[in-house]
Amino acid sequence: MxxxxxxxxxxxxxxxxxxxxxxxxxxxxxxxxxxxxRNITLRQFGTGVSNLNEVATKVKEDLGFTLEMTALDSDSVTQRAATQPDSFDIADIEYWICKKVWPTGNLQAMDTSKIANYDKIVGIFRSGKLTPESVIAQGTAPHTVGFVDGPGGTSFADAETGWMTLIPTIYNADTLGIRPDLIGRPISNWSELLNPEFKGKASILDISSIGIMDMAMVVESMGEYTYPDKGNMTPEEIDLTIGIFTEAKQAGQFRAFWKTFDESVNLMASGEVVIQSMWSPAITAVRSRGIPCVYQPLEEGYRSWGGGIGLSASLSGMELDAAYEYINWYLSGWVGGFLMRQGYYSAVPETSKAFMSENEWGYWFEGKEATDVITSPFGDPLAQAGETRDGGSFYDRMGAVACWNAVMDENQYMVRKWNEFIAA
Amino acid sequence: MTPGAPAIPFRAGAPSSNETPAMTDQAIAKPAVRTRVSASRLGALSHHAAGWLLAAPLALVLAVFLVLPIVMIVIVSFWGATEFSIYPDFQWDNYRFLFGSDVTYRVFLNTFKYAAITWAFTLLIGFTVAYFLAFHVRTLGWQVALFLLCTIPFWTSNIIRMISWIPFLGRNGLANSTLISWGVIDEPLEWLLFSDFSVILAFVHLYTLFMVVPIFNTMMRIDRSLIEAASDAGASGWQTLWHVVIPLTKPGIMIGTIFVVTLVMGDFITVRFMSGSQSANVGRLISNDIGLLQYPSASATAVILLITVLMVIGILLRFVDIRKEL
CATH class of the missing domain: 1.10.287 (Helix Hairpins)
Structure with missing residues (x-):
């Protein structure tokens, strides 16, 4: 030993x-x-976005140990992290899920002094501010659930303490996806989702905690109500929000609701839906089929989310060391480059730069015109020379975040209302 | 149970007779009085013990894999839940919420609607197919061949058969583009997909075979001379069908009905995919609750669904004695 x-x-x-x-x-x-x-196996589970086999293969190549990946939807991820602590070593979860799961004691805090690139992690995850002038958006902002007081801490700390709950891995700013060819006019507000013009051609995601935020963006954009905090609604606000959408649903506004990434891609690519809440790589997937699809920046701003890696409380010894090794590797650039070429952002962008071409870095991060064809990591062409990224540069996009995915105090009430909305 | 009579009427005593001596020894080892038991009584006792032993493996399997989980579900339905954990308790909250919400009634109604419509269609199609196979196809070879043909779709997964309807029925799908090219419609039919129509279509497609098989099976057992007799007595084809074939096929229809009704009432994935998540049935309520870690509430819904389905089956069994079939 x-x-x-x-x-x-x-x-x-x-x-x-x-x-x-x-x-x-x-x-x-x-x-x-x-x-x-070589004999160590780390079991990681998380949402499909970052649970990619390419990462597992590269880990085996670079670090020597085996990483077993399981991809689940957000609900199942929460469920597993909360109820089956022995079924995983590494939980790749979102920050709002962390707020729910951390009190179960199934995760252990991480010593930031063991994280080589800690100082280079983007400000959003540390002080909460992208740039010193930034205003912190509503909802469960990552830094509010990012730190605890010590290794055994159960409540979240206000500032950086050296003990992190999740090591940020990827994040993005979400907005509505549209089919410009089928809409044929500019779209610039969230309220367009409920515009009768798109009756029977709109969709929203059926994941309550995220869907409610998209709804809130729409309601605010329609001018129906201004929330003090979209990320923490009162029961009356929940009733109001879901009421507006129930009415729209009964009037036939929605074609379908989607729950998984693939469903959203198919709805959009087949033309069943022309405007819907969507995730960045889903846009990429539609475009790589040669179908025009725009991740439309909207005046009210973005709904943002962030994911990170958490360690199971039962990890110790060599496995724990391997997990730290993995985290350091994760932040060292290769994964970041891989994810950024799909439209996500890495927690430590500067290390990813080395793993991207100048053209790719310019297109994805700096919002510059592509100088050559931009391809996905899987080789599909996504943009031609001269095109720019929807929404512009990293600072344009992440600087315009209006709210973060959140879990509310009235979550249980919201979930019940959401169920009623689906059944309505 | 009359004492002395065999507990279980063995058709052949063979399996138990080999075991008899050893078992009898054990059974009478302790109480000395028993040694004077007459031979016939001894035989009965051993039959009794052997019967229990023979039933034990199945009983054990059912107890562990059927009764125990149901008991667990009933127990958990009284528990409480926080956002991420459940705690043992005895409270009626879950049921109170379930019965207090009009969503529950709407969703149950919707579930019954799906079950009833699907049942009607599967019965109609299933009966016709079975009738054709049993009475119109003359040779056994063809009957078997055509019957196997019916089962071919079952070689692929349930979900794949269901999902393959989606591109077919879509706005720009095969169905719509064909109809447009024929000039039947000018605009794509929106209700083909993500509607009650598509849900029921998928159900009928998935479950008709469950109707065909038992009905075909009962029909094959109908004594052909009865049909001849009806014909000799001057009955028309419809009269024969209505007064001879259908009454004799009732047990098969009932078994098929039980299959279809329970499958449709317990389903959640077909409704989710084919309605584009826009409609709900009881199964989806349960699956949503599970997804949100509300196990007690999911259990309560499951208990009510189980009771409902058992009641439906209970009513169905009043009409027909399916034991005749078994």
Missing amino acids: TTISKVRYSRRAMLKAGGAAVAASALPAPMVWGQET
């Missing part, structure tokens, strides 16, 4: 020195550790 920990230390030192995994694996000593880690 002693040799192993020494070797591990040397490797950690290498990482901290900025040598990264490449240099480390070139040294003979870590190879011993590499042999040991």
Whole structure:
């Protein structure tokens, strides 16, 4: 055991020195550790967005251990994190899920001093501010549930404490997706979702905690009501919001509701729906089929979300070390580049830059015109030279966040009302 | 049960007779009085014990995999839940909420609606197919071949058969584009997909075979001379069908009905996919609750659904004695 920990230390030192995994694996000593880690398997589960087999393959290649991925929908993820703590080692969850799951004690806080790139993590996840002038958006902003007081802390801390609940991995600003070819006019407000013009051609996602936020954006945009905090509605506000949508549903506004990524892609690609709440890679998936689809920036701003990796409370010893190793690798750039080329953002963008071409970095991050064809990591062309990203640069998009995905105090009430909405 | 009579009427005593000596020894080892039991009584006792033993494996399997889970569900339905955990309790809240919400009644009504309409269609189609197979196809070889043909769609998964309707019925799907090219319609029919129509279509498609099989089975057992007799007595084709075939097919119809009704009432995925998540049945209420970690509330709904389905089956069994069939 002693040799192993020494070797591990040397490797950690290498990482901290900025040598990264490449240099480390070139040294003979870590190879011993590499042999040991070969038998380690980490079980990760999360939503489909970041649970990609490519990541598992690359982990095996770079770090030597096995990463088992399970992709589930948001509800199932919450359920699993809350009720089956022994079924996973790493939980890849969203921040609002963290708010729900953390009190169960199934996750352990992480020591930020072991995270090599901690200082480079985007401000949103640390102080809550993207730039010093930024205003913090409504909802469950990541930094509010990002820290606890100590390794065993059960309540969230207001500021950076050195003990993180989730290590941020990816995040994005969501808006409505539209089919410009079928709509044929500019769309610039959330209220268009309920515009009778799109009767029978609109859709919203059937995941209550996210759907209610999209609804709130629409209601505010219609001028029906201005919420003090969209992320924490009162029962009356919930009734009002869902009431407006129930009326629209009964009038036949919606073609369908979707729950999974694939469903949203199919609805849009088949032309069943021309305007709907959507996720960035779903837009990418529609476009890669050669069908025009725009991730429409709207005046009221974006509904944003962030995901991160949490460690199971039962992780210890070598597995825990491997998990830290994995986190450091995650933030070291390759995954970031992989995800950013699908339209997400990495928690440490600057490390991802090295893994992207100048054209890709310019298009995805800086909002510049593409100088050449932009392809997805899977080789499908997404944009031609001269095109720019919908919504512009990182700072344009993340700077215009109006609210974060949230879990409310009145969540149970909201969920019941949501069920009624679906059954209505 | 009369003492001395065999507990279970064995058709053949063979399986138990081998075991008899050892078992009898065990059974009478302790009470000395028993040693004077007459031979016939001994035989009865061993039959009795053997009967229990033979029934034990199945009883055990049913107890562990059927009774126990149901008991668990009933117990949990009285528990309480927070957002992320459930705690043991005895409270009526879950039921109170269930019966206090008009959504529940609407959803149950919707579930019955799906079950009734699906039943009517599957019965009509199933009966016709079975009738054709049993009475119009003359040779056994063809009957078997055509029957197997009916089962071919069952070689793929339920869900795939269901989902393949979606692109077919869609706004720009095959059905709409064909109708438009024929000039039958000018605009795509919106109600083809993500509507009650598509839900029921998928149900009928998925479950008709469950009607065909038992009805075909009963029809094959009908004594052909009865049909001849009806014909000799001057009955028309319809009269024969109505007064001879249908009454004799009732047990099969009933078994098919039970299959279809229970399958439709317990379904959630067909309704979710084919209605585009826009309609709800009881199964979806339960699945939504489970998704949101509200297990007690899901259990309460499940208990009510179970009771409802049992009541429906109870009523159905009043009409026909399906034991005749078994």
